[in-house]
Amino acid sequence: MVRLQPDPFLNELTNMFERTTEKGSVWVTLKHSSDKSKVQRNKMKTAGEKIEYRCLIRATDGRKTISTVVGAKDHQRFQSSYATILKARMTALKKRERKDKRKAADSDKKLDSKKRSSAAKKTSN
Template identity: 75%
Template sequence: MFEKSKEKGSVWVTLKRSSLKSKLQKRKLSSAGESIEYRCLIRATDAKKTISTSVGAKDHLRFQASYATILKAHMTALKKRERKDRKKSTEAEKKEGTSTTTKPKKL
């Protein structure tokens, strides 16, 4: 999905906590004192196609690591820019005799 929308388009990814049980079943479990096992529901869409999956609590960390590597690989617009060295620019200004920190004199 990321490959298809690389040149033009967007991909929306949502993560949501889910128990995959109805409200009635949740109430019965909570009144009985049993704990509810929550899962993470992940959905991705590019406005044409939608995919979804459910990840358990035990596999959540492994999924997050894989998801992070995918995001880093496909978000090329968020890469750091190469900047000029500040030391070089201040040295060049000193040689020219101009300084950005000097104040103009009042008459």
């Protein structure tokens, strides 16, 4: 796994999306991290030092894995760049089919009236 700075990570992520346009997927995972071992974090807590947590981001296309660590200062800029990449590369998704509310309500009313008439016939027999 290769750990990159945030900007090269975003460039490589774009390349991964381009390579998998026709066939394949890209998986992105997020995890909070502090870049310190548990023992070091406990010592810092007892000493009253502030622990800076970061976000570890990994991406893989099945063949190549890349990662980066983003701090709180850079998070907003990274998030906006990441969102732009996702919006541009998610072209293969299908639009959701929506029913017209009036048509759906009319069909429901028709089904209810059919059920009532068939129930009335059964009780009359």
